[in-house]
């Protein structure tokens with residue numbers, strides 16, 4: 001088959017920057033190098049104008065009312081930290097209770113655990129077999145002391161899309177701030193902060209074809225107006241919520257990625273959906289014991305997470321040298337890597353399912369030939385592993 005190896009299928013970890021995004025940001029890495037806060041001269045205000053234009057594009061892309069509702073950060077990890085620590089401090093007089101869920105990204109879980117150690121009360125809601133949080137569980141968990149609900153829009157391992165609109169509605173009925181980590185959703189599925197009742201939203205540039213190191217936090221300015229205490233202090237940039245010289249090239253790139261997604265997302269999603277459906281069908285046709293992890297319908301179109309009975313994801317991934325898939329999230333700690341996925345475990349199917357989970361994340365550059373090749377290789381490798389296991393079992397002296 002005419003494919004170039006290796007094939008990248010790990011687009012939930014990061015994506016390859018789109019050439020159009022790189023082209024748009026290049027001038028801001030060279031000639032247009034001014035500090036966006038140094039507006040006493042043309043160098044500074046040229047940079048500032050680019051940032052403000054980008055801010056408007058990004059705000060528009062996620063349905064925000066005003067450009068100044070966008071706060072630039074270094075990525076979704078920082079946005080998540082700012083959302084949690086920032087509301088915990090700003091609303092400390094109102095209450096001390098936070099609601100989140102067990103399948104969140106570590107940026108949320110670790111921040112929430114830190115808040116719990118410093119005296120806040122945190123509820124970690126469970127999920128069902130599909131990885132969905134029951135909005136009624138959210139409602140029941142709310143107390144008069146609840147100040148924040150943080151539920152991710154789309155899961156980075158299993159692709160399950162949460163019922164964000166309903167959870168946001170429940171939060172607003174109770175006057176509680178609603179945050180969502182939308183790092184996997186923005187640029188892939190339609191996101192509208194007004195329609196979905198979102199107050200605070202995290203996004204990350206490198207998850208949708210822009211470079212790493214830039215993100216944003218949407219912070220609602222009206223109905224209701226959200227206050228956030230900063231976690232980084234300095235020059236008072238970003239309305240005091242996030243000090244530090246702005247990453248102008250990264251911000252321009254992020255806006256370009258939004259512009260491209262606005263035009264191409266829908267068509268792209270359709271293509272990915274066809275491919276993931278086809279892949280699952282093929283795998284099930286050729287192999288026994290293939291289970292889909294996550295919601296079969298409410299899922300990211302470019303995600304496929306499967307567990308293959310009796311096949312350890314680690315052995316499978318080692319065998320699949322020419323295709324880049326992953327056993328779970330891209331967390332860097334060695335401890336986290338040795339453990340099976342906490343997200344798959346939370347689905348309630350037992351440890352074995354978590355030990356045999358592999359995540360496939362399709363991207364803009366993938367071709368039909370690559371998808372066909374990947375499926376062919378997975379089937380081949382699983383059969384190979386199963387035959388070896390079988391021969392070991394049937395011949396104990398081998």
Ligand SMILES: *Cc1c(COP(=O)(O)O)cnc(C)c1O
Pocket residue numbers: 012013074075076077078080105107152154155156181182183184203204205206207213214215
């Ligand atoms: C990637 C990711 C993050 C972290 O984003 P960075 O920009 O890499 O810091 C947070 N949450 C989710 C759901 C993610 O997928």
